[in-house]
Amino acid sequence: MALKTILIVEDDRFIGEMYVRSLKKAGYDVDWMVDGNDGLIAARNKQYDLILLDVMLPERRGSEILDALRGSNEDLIPHSKVVILTNFEQDDESRSAMEARADAYLIKAEITPSKLLAVIEQLSQ
Amino acid sequence: MAVEPQSSHKPQLVKDFWPRFKRGAVFLIIGLQVLILIAIAALLSSSGFFKDNPLGFTATLVAQSILGIVASLVIYRFVAKPIKYLLAALVHVAGEPTNSTPPNPNEAHFERSGLKPVLQTVYQLASDIKDPIEEGRETRLPTPVGETKPSDTLPKTDRTPLETALDETPAGFVAFNNERVITYANKAAPLRVDTAGTKTLELLFNEHDNLFTWWDECEKSAVHAEKIWPRIPNKLPNEEDRRFFDIIASYDKGASSEVVVTLIDRTYLYSVEEEELDFIAFAAHELRGPITVIRGYIEVLQDELSDTLKDDQTELFRRLSVSASRLSGYINNILNTSRYDRRHLNMHLSETTLKAVYDTISDDMSQRASSQQRLLTVSIPEDMPTIAADTASLGEVLGNLIDNAIKYSNEGGLINVTAAQKGDTIEIAVEDHGIGMPANVVSNLFQKFYRSHRSRETVAGTGIGLYISKAIVESHGGTISVRSEDGHGSTFIVSLPTYKMVADKLKASDNKNEQIISSGRGWIKNHNMYRG
Numbered sequence: 019m020a021l022k023t024i025l026i027v028e029d030d031r032f033i034g035e036m037y038v039r040s041l042k043k044a045g046y047d048v049d050w051m052v053d054g055n056d057g058l059i060a061a062r063n064k065q066y067d068l069i070l071l072d073v074m075l076p077e078r079r080g081s082e083i084l085d086a087l088r089g090s091n092e093d094l095i096p097h098s099k100v101v102i103l104t105n106f107e108q109d110d111e112s113r114s115a116m117e118a119r120a121d122a123y124l125i126k127a128e129i130t131p132s133k134l135l136a137v138i139e140q141l142s143q
Numbered sequence: 144m145a146v147e148p149q150s151s152h153k154p155q156l157v158k159d160f161w162p163r164f165k166r167g168a169v170f171l172i173i174g175l176q177v178l179i180l181i182a183i184a185a186l187l188s189s190s191g192f193f194k195d196n197p198l199g200f201t202a203t204l205v206a207q208s209i210l211g212i213v214a215s216l217v218i219y220r221f222v223a224k225p226i227k228y229l230l231a232a233l234v235h236v237a238g239e240p241t242n243s244t245p246p247n248p249n250e251a252h253f254e255r256s257g258l259k260p261v262l263q264t265v266y267q268l269a270s271d272i273k274d275p276i277e278e279g280r281e282t283r284l285p286t287p288v289g290e291t292k293p294s295d296t297l298p299k300t301d302r303t304p305l306e307t308a309l310d311e312t313p314a315g316f317v318a319f320n321n322e323r324v325i326t327y328a329n330k331a332a333p334l335r336v337d338t339a340g341t342k343t344l345e346l347l348f349n350e351h352d353n354l355f356t357w358w359d360e361c362e363k364s365a366v367h368a369e370k371i372w373p374r375i376p377n378k379l380p381n382e383e384d385r386r387f388f389d390i391i392a393s394y395d396k397g398a399s400s401e402v403v404v405t406l407i408d409r410t411y412l413y414s415v416e417e418e419e420l421d422f423i424a425f426a427a428h429e430l431r432g433p434i435t436v437i438r439g440y441i442e443v444l445q446d447e448l449s450d451t452l453k454d455d456q457t458e459l460f461r462r463l464s465v466s467a468s469r470l471s472g473y474i475n476n477i478l479n480t481s482r483y484d485r486r487h488l489n490m491h492l493s494e495t496t497l498k499a500v501y502d503t504i505s506d507d508m509s510q511r512a513s514s515q516q517r518l519l520t521v522s523i524p525e526d527m528p529t530i531a532a533d534t535a536s537l538g539e540v541l542g543n544l545i546d547n548a549i550k551y552s553n554e555g556g557l558i559n560v561t562a563a564q565k566g567d568t569i570e571i572a573v574e575d576h577g578i579g580m581p582a583n584v585v586s587n588l589f590q591k592f593y594r595s596h597r598s599r600e601t602v603a604g605t606g607i608g609l610y611i612s613k614a615i616v617e618s619h620g621g622t623i624s625v626r627s628e629d630g631h632g633s634t635f636i637v638s639l640p641t642y643k644m645v646a647d648k649l650k651a652s653d654n655k656n657e658q659i660i661s662s663g664r665g666w667i668k669n670h671n672m673y674r675g
Binding site for chain 1 (some may be wrong): 424471491535
């Protein structure tokens with residue numbers, strides 16, 4: 019399945035704009051939400067192929083959003099992939115919990131936009 | 144008058160013996176004198192001396208009884224005196240209540256009479272037997288005359304003054320015999336006693352650098368040795384009464400206490416640092432934000448300007464991006480070191496190939512090498528057996544080794560990264576042809592903050608790269624080593640077990656993890672995995 023639509027939930031304006039710019043240039047349809055509440059609402063209202071989710075977010079943490087979307091009872095986004103993008107060193111348990119429910123877990127400082135594109139490319143296959 | 148027999152229900156005491164003995168001796172002397180008197184009187188009267196000279200007869204009898212009693216008493220005193228002192232010493236050694244003072248072997252008359260070593264032996268034997276933690280030790284010979292310290296010869300009550308003093312200090316003292324059994328521990332020492340009554344030190348050493356690994360080393364090669372371990376906790380995080388110790392151990396081959404451990408409680412100092420771990424995590428987050436932006440925009444700009452940039456400008460962009468990626472690697476080193484030192488470093492091991500791990504850093508590495516005019520050749524076969532690796536951490540190790548190879552070689556230098564299977568392990572070698580190092584540097588290389596004298600002057604760095612690399616490799620169940628020749632370059636070799644070798648252990652520890660995580664101690668798993 020080729021990924022086409024992407025939701026970015028990212029509160030840092032510089033980083034958000036950077037990803038939006040690169041992803042759009044690569045031909046994706048991109049929506050960008052700055053806070054956790056808006057991010058969760060957007061993810062529920064529209065079916066995205068991919069969600070790029072930050073952890074440290076205002077209003078609602080990335081971990082809570084992931085819980086709400088892929089909680090234990092029901093997967094609300096069975097057709098979406100989720101990539102966690104964070105710079106925060108989570109404690110082990112929280113990290114493991116998120117990794118188990120997401121399709122990838124990346125440290126933002128360790129990737130550049132082109133690496134992110136490569137990862138998305140891999141997820142499409 | 145007969146000696147009153149000891150009533151049977153009373154406990155027999157050492158101090159009761161002397162009065163009884165003395166009474167018996169006095170009765171014996173008087174009784175014998177009376178008998179001798181009667182015998183002499185009978186003898187003299189039968190020979191007619193009484194009839195011939197009644198006055199002389201009486202004078203003889205009186206003189207005989209007086210001289211006899213005096214002589215008997217003198218002999219009695221001479222013979223009984225040592226017994227008296229010995230008994231007095233035994234009364235004190237036995238710990239019976241008494242008003243008398245114990246005989247002091249250092250008094251001159253004991254020395255003259257030769258009783259001093261006898262008393263010392265009594266005290267010495269008593270201290271060996273009475274001290275329960277000294278039990279099992281070979282009996283010490285009495286201290287040679289003239290070399291005795293007063294504290295050694297003073298009689299023991301329940302505890303020696305030294306023991307009482309040691310129990311009052313906040314520092315812990317623990318003595319081990321050569322069978323590695325704890326023979327003494329004062330109050331402040333953190334001990335755990337199992338159901339069989341065996342005492343062990345309750346300390347969470349690093350599994351690869353603990354008291355017993357050091358002891359093993361000492362047994363092989365040392366006569367006297369000392370070692371210090373800073374910041375060793377006695378309990379896991381979140382456990383009650385967690386304390387931190389600086390630990391000093393000294394080893395003396397063949398001594399009755401072969402290893403003596405001193406523990407200094409530094410909880411007040413290190414618990415603060417424990418809280419700083421949170422700070423470091425937040426600081427890392429703050430630092431990584433700008434780095435993400437810098438790395439990202441450098442790439443975006445370089446990409447979008449690629450048509451208009453001149454060659455030298457492209458090179459400038461490359462330097463920017465190499466520097467930013469090194470910065471991000473460096474933050475990881477700091478984070479991992481701080482976690483490792485506090486025992487929070489955790490590996491998420493999963494089955495992968497070395498090639499796949501290297502691929503994640505390959506672009507960065509080629510860029511780093513070429514921007515600094517080094518020739519990096521990498522040859523990692525794809526068909527090697529899989530390994531159990533934490534991709535990000537192992538990538539950092541390889542990054543650190545290649546960074547070092549770049550740092551310590553010259554422009555135009557060749558750096559080879561090769562990998563091969565060696566039995567049940569995969570060996571990765573990072574070889575440079577740079578300045579190399581002398582043997583004395585090699586032995587210190589993996590210590591925290593270690594920098595060789597030469598590199599301090601010529602190459603920038605802080606000396607945590609190899610330290611954390613070793614920690615990460617060992618958490619994978621592997622080893623890291625170095626071959627180097629001064630002036631001819633160095634080769635670092637990382638050796639990792641194949642996935643097949645650790646799969647069972649990994650699965651077992653995964654099962655355990657679920658329990659551990661649910662009890663809130665997820666971090667312990669990598670420490671247990673390769674223990675024994």
